[in-house]
Amino acid sequence: MRNSQGDAALVAAVAVVGLVVVRQLRTRPVRRVGSLVAPVVFGVLGVAGIAFGVASVVKDHPLTALPVALLVVSLAVAAGSGAIRARTVRVWRDPEGAVLRKGTAATTGLWLASVGAHFGLGLWIDHAAGAGLLGTASLYAYLAIGLGTQNLLVRGRAATL
Secondary structure, X not given: OOOHHHHHHHHHHHXXXXXXXXXXXXXXXXOXXXXXXXXXXXXXXXXXXXXXXXXXXXXXXXXXXXXXXXXXXXHHHHHHHHHHHHOOOEEEEOOOOOEEEEOOHHHHHHHHHHHHHHHHHHHHHHHHHOOOOHHHHOHHXXXXXXXXXXXXXXHHHHHOO
16 A cells, blocks of 8 residues: 555655756856755755654654764765755856856756765665654755755855856
């Protein structure tokens, strides 16, 4: 029997990741604050998700060091992949003087690889925890850190133009 709540969560996660990737491919202005709104929203959802994930583990047994260490590794991978992706985003000044950004095919490929890495690490976290959904529930924190890192570095590149 299939879990309809799990299916709905998977559909929502795919939709959110899809929206993030599609937005990367659009030409958009580089804004001082606007590029940090999505990472902040994802960060709030990420904190809630991790709290839910921890609660889902500790209701059955204590949380051990291995899943926590793997979660830290996962979030470090998010930051690293965000830094790498930032270098693939085109940044330029248009004739009117506005600074624009647009992701490339490499940006998309790196997003997909990054989400795949999170999925794999999430499964490992959940397996190491022995119960609960800590790895799965950390998706929004992963997106917040990865997208936040990428956006900060793109903004830094834009500032040099």
